[in-house]
Amino acid sequence: MRRHVPNLLTATRIAVIPPLVAAFYLPDPWRAWLPLALFVFASVTDWFDGLLARRWQAGSKLGQFMDPIADKLLVVAVILMLAADGRLEGVHVIPAIAILCREMFVSGLREFLAFRGAEMPVSNLAKWKTATQMAALTILLLPAPEAGAPGLVLFWISAALAVQTGWAYVGAARPHFREEEDTP
Numbered sequence: 344m345r346r347h348v349p350n351l352l353t354a355t356r357i358a359v360i361p362p363l364v365a366a367f368y369l370p371d372p373w374r375a376w377l378p379l380a381l382f383v384f385a386s387v388t389d390w391f392d393g394l395l396a397r398r399w400q401a402g403s404k405l406g407q408f409m410d411p412i413a414d415k416l417l418v419v420a421v422i423l424m425l426a427a428d429g430r431l432e433g434v435h436v437i438p439a440i441a442i443l444c445r446e447m448f449v450s451g452l453r454e455f456l457a458f459r460g461a462e463m464p465v466s467n468l469a470k471w472k473t474a475t476q477m478a479a480l481t482i483l484l485l486p487a488p489e490a491g492a493p494g495l496v497l498f499w500i501s502a503a504l505a506v507q508t509g510w511a512y513v514g515a516a517r518p519h520f521r522e523e524e525d526t527p
Contacts (some may be wrong), residue, residue, distance in 0.1 A: 346401040352392035375486035397442040438502030472504035
């Protein structure tokens with residue numbers, strides 16, 4: 344049973360997304376606090392699934408595949424909701440678009456590499472990128488207006504890390520971009 348717990352935590356992170364999005368449409372005070380609580384809960388599952396998979400030696404191919412997808416789905420959903428809610432607007436849409444584009448591109452790159460029989464493991468810097476995104480989004484979800492400036496600064500930093508790690512993944516995948524010589 345223990346070997347399935349990390350994957351169940353990853354699945355839980357994905358399952359939290361619809362209620363998290365719905366919570367943005369609830370009346371106050373639910374609207375102010377429930378999205379934050381659900382996001383923090385989902386973010387904590389990200390930390391625990393990796394910790395438990397390593398500690399219990401319960402890593403799996405499914406977990407390696409689903410964990411980054413769960414992270415991306417969670418981050419993208421919250422970014423879209425913060426933009427729809429007006430907490431990400433104006434020039435701050437730039438890092439949001441950079442993060443969204445990077446996440447979609449890296450997912451496609453992973454799929455391309457899998458088609459080629461290659462893997463692209465998550466880099467340590469990409470783990471920091473995810474942690475920075477989770478921290479920035481947590482701050483931006485706070486119902487305190489004074490939290491906006493620090494949250495936005497961290498959000499811009501997370502976008503810079505997203506671009507940097509995306510570029511690093513392109514470099515790592517470059518050898519697989521060449522067409523096979525025996526292709527007609």
